[in-house]
Amino acid sequence: MTTIEKIGEKQSHKLRGFCLLLMFSIFILGLSSWNTAEEIPKTAYVLRYPSYFGNRINTTADNPMTEEGVDLGRRLFYETLLSANNSLSCGSCHMQEKAFTDGKKLSRGVDGELSERNAMSLVNLLWARKFFWDGRSVSLEEQASIPMVNPHEMGQSLLVSASKLQQTSAYPELFSSVFGDEQITGKRIVMAIAQFERTLISANSNYDKYLQKSYQLSREEMNGMILFNTAPNPEKGIRGANCAHCHGGPKNYLELFHNNGLDRVSADPGIQQLSGQRNDHGRFKVPTLRNIALTAPYMHDGRFNSLEEVIDHYSEHVQQSESLSAFLQHESNIRNGTSLKLRPQEKKELLAFLHTLTDTAFISNPKFSNPFLIRKINKTK
Known part of the structure; x- marks a missing residue:
């Protein structure tokens, strides 16, 4: 082998080593960014509704809708751990077969007391800008939190709800798939529920x-x-x-x-x-x-x-x-x-x-149904 050939071989070895080092560095950086909420691959949720419904919809930039977020929100909508005695969920007063009402004059809360007003139907909320009979809430995120903390409804603080979900085996991973880490907070709970509620579109009557x-x-x-x-x-x-x-x-x-x-x-x-x-x-x-x-x-x-x-x-x-x-x-x-x-x-x-x-399709749509009636989530570690 000539001197020139030996020099070329050494340079080739150095180049291969540099390339391997560069690829390893990129891999490590990729793992680091993978753990951030911004970089986790998510599937954007596609809202479908007839054109005559119009596009003046009520969404928020800080809570973009994803398939993962809607799925989590659906589970939380039917989750009884969000109530003080683990007996009620949002779905208790908003039943799919009754177009997300409960068929009662007034609903009964965890303390046995009756609600002040009739449970409103949760349908086509995507176009609403004020919620409840008196319009006290201006977003679905805010709307979702009020009955959860009301002592005469679900009767539990969001802090306690987050703590209870954090102790389960399944929810931390589900929250991570939506928000990028396993931390469960009250804000994240209502964000996910709001995502699900925005999908409750009735347009097939x-x-x-x-x-x-x-x-x-x-x-x-x-x-x-x-x-x-x-x-x-x-x-x-x-x-x-x-x-x-x-x-x-x-x-x-x-x-x-x-x-x-x-x-x-x-x-x-x-x-x-x-x-x-x-x-x-x-x-x-x-x-x-x-x-x-x-x-x-x-x-x-x-x-x-x-x-x-x-x-x-x-x-x-x-x-x-x-x-x-x-x-x-x-x-x-x-x-x-x-x-x-x-x-x-x-x-x-x-x-x-x-x-x-x-709309019979609305009240029988499996995407809106109680997932716990199909398969149970393991609620304890």
Whole structure:
């Protein structure tokens, strides 16, 4: 071997050694970055909904939705460890088969006491900006925390909930897959639950199929839809049920707060309790009508057991008061009337249309179901 060849071989060995060292360094750096929340590979969650729902959605930049986060949130939504006596979960008062209500006038908490108001349906929350009957929360993250810490609901601090989950064998690893490390905090708990709640989209009812031109409404349902969307004008011979002012649009939801004439003086002041304004007395959030046939009893206090009773209220029993919604004042199908005065056939038609808002796919979707009914998580180390 010549001198030149020997020099070339030495340089080749040095180059190979340098390359190996460089590759090892990159590997070590990769392991280091792998343990950071920013670098952990996650699968972005793709929200799917019809275009007519619109894109004015309520998400937060610091809680991006991922498949892993939604899965964790679903488990936490049904996790009884988040209650003081390990007996209640979010799903206890928000059951999938009842469109995420509980079928009760008022819900019973861990201390045996009844809630102050009826459990609202958790549906299409992605488009909501205020939560609860009085709109006290402005994000799903905040909304998720309130019933957990309320002493008359789940009755447990987020600090204690985090500690209980930290002691399980499964949850630290699940939190790590979402947040980058095994630390469990109250903030992370509500972030995951909020991610899951944003996926609770109902958009496959017969009404949706009608909007998509794949379902033909019956004559009764069509008449009911026309009544629903029409304001009465007896002077012009126009009859209507006047529903669209508060429940209009393809989502059947407008984020409004109204006094709907349940009482002349309300025992529950509604949003007046927060605002202190006289005109807010007895005003409550207008609920969505999606899956309304599944969510009895109705109103903030659960006073009506059936949709027939609700329709009768608006037809004959609206109570006039200072804070009564302007949409309900003197709206009637007869001249100088103070309530709608719907005919029996019109009530029947309106009821038929309301039933077209039921989404059977929503209440049977396995992605929204209780995962613990399928397989148990090992809750103790």
